Amino acid sequence: xxxxxxxxxxxxxxxxxxxxxxxxxxxxxxxxxxxxxxxxxxxxxxxxxxxxxxxxxxxxxxxxxxxxxxxxxxxxxxxxxxxxxxxxxxxxxxxxxxxxxxxxxxxxxxxxxxxxxxxxxxxxxxxxxxxxxxxxxxxxxxxxxxxxxxxxxxxxxxxxxxxxxxxxxxxxxxxxxxxxxxxxxxxxxxxxxxxxxxxxxxxxxxxxxxxxxxxxxxxxxxxxxxxxxxxxxxxxxxxxxxxxxxxxxxxxxxxxxxxxxxxxxxxxxxxxxxxxxxxxxxxxxxxxxxxxxxxxxxxxxxxxxxxxxxxxxxxxxxxxxxxxxxxxxxxxxxxxxxxxxxxxxxxxxxxxxxx
Numbered sequence: 001x002x003x004x005x006x007x008x009x010x011x012x013x014x015x016x017x018x019x020x021x022x023x024x025x026x027x028x029x030x031x032x033x034x035x036x037x038x039x040x041x042x043x044x045x046x047x048x049x050x051x052x053x054x055x056x057x058x059x060x061x062x063x064x065x066x067x068x069x070x071x072x073x074x075x076x077x078x079x080x081x082x083x084x085x086x087x088x089x090x091x092x093x094x095x096x097x098x099x100x101x102x103x104x105x106x107x108x109x110x111x112x113x114x115x116x117x118x119x120x121x122x123x124x125x126x127x128x129x130x131x132x133x134x135x136x137x138x139x140x141x142x143x144x145x146x147x148x149x150x151x152x153x154x155x156x157x158x159x160x161x162x163x164x165x166x167x168x169x170x171x172x173x174x175x176x177x178x179x180x181x182x183x184x185x186x187x188x189x190x191x192x193x194x195x196x197x198x199x200x201x202x203x204x205x206x207x208x209x210x211x212x213x214x215x216x217x218x219x220x221x222x223x224x225x226x227x228x229x230x231x232x233x234x235x236x237x238x239x240x241x242x243x244x245x246x247x248x249x250x251x252x253x254x255x256x257x258x259x260x261x262x263x264x265x266x267x268x269x270x271x272x273x274x275x276x277x278x279x280x281x282x283x284x285x286x287x288x289x290x291x292x293x294x295x296x297x298x299x300x301x302x303x304x305x306x307x308x309x310x311x312x313x314x315x316x317x318x319x320x321x322x323x324x325x326x327x328x329x330x331x332x333x334x335x336x337x338x339x340x341x342x343x344x345x346x347x348x349x350x351x352x353x354x355x
Contacts, residue, residue: 007044011079025048026048
């Protein structure tokens with residue numbers, strides 16, 4: 001409660017100015033609150049506080065030394081300014097606003113006009129401004145005085161304000177332009193796609209352009225490879241030096257030799273997979289979907305059956321192999337399945353095993 005103050009009208013104590021004073025919140029219980037209201041003489045707001053100067057020493061519990069804790073039936077009874085006209089309605093924060101002090105620059109008395117609030121009397125406040133009180137208002141007042149006295153300061157403030165507004169406008173403009181640019185690109189792509197769908201000739205031209213770009217990329221890659229080969233031929237010392245460095249690396253690092261052997265083994269396996277693809281008609285029916293047959297694969301299936309008949313195999317052995325290995329190799333890619341199928345055909349043809 002850093003900004004709380006005492007709700008008694010004649011009290012001027014605040015939490016941030018009086019360190020030796022404790023503040024107690026108005027009780028929530030209706031019966032106890034009525035006792036406090038009758039003792040004070042007016043209806044206290046629900047979220048208000050009463051300082052410890054309005055309670056007797058006997059109202060506090062003696063068990064707690066560090067914290068001032070009130071007894072259950074404690075009621076404020078010291079230095080109470082009871083008012084004759086007790087309001088019948090709870091105006092909430094109106095009493096807090098009326099309780100605020102009114103200061104002027106010359107530290108003279110200030111008067112709150114009667115009738116500003118229906119439950120307040122004329123308040124005559126004659127109190128000097130303490131050090132640190134209302135610091136924000138004094139800072140704003142000094143800034144206002146400096147602005148009025150110094151025209152250059154006023155001009156600099158106006159310039160800073162204009163720069164800030166200009167920067168905010170530029171940021172909004174950039175955001176709008178980026179959004180419009182993205183929408184324009186999407187709109188152009190959609191319109192182009194629609195034109196290609198409606199115009200077969202345009203679709204053919206787009207396919208030709210794409211094919212031409214792929215050919216150009218392939219030619220560029222080939223030219224780069226040819227340039228590297230010529231560079232190695234023109235600079236044999238560089239190639240020899242690189243080979244010597246590679247040999248030293250293999251001698252220093254035995255793992256490099258094993259990795260190179262593994263790479264060569266994978267390369268031979270890839271070549272065997274390509275051979276299996278060519279042997280099986282370059283297409284293999286996915287084993288994860290054995291009952292699915294696409295129209296373009298019917299010719300491949302006939303080729304595979306002709307290959308099996310040529311090698312002396314029947315469909316029963318192949319079907320048995322597929323049924324037994326469908327769960328085992330379901331997550332494998334089609335290339336590995338093709339290689340395994342080719343190995344199965346080879347082993348079956350040589351008589352080393354039967355599926």
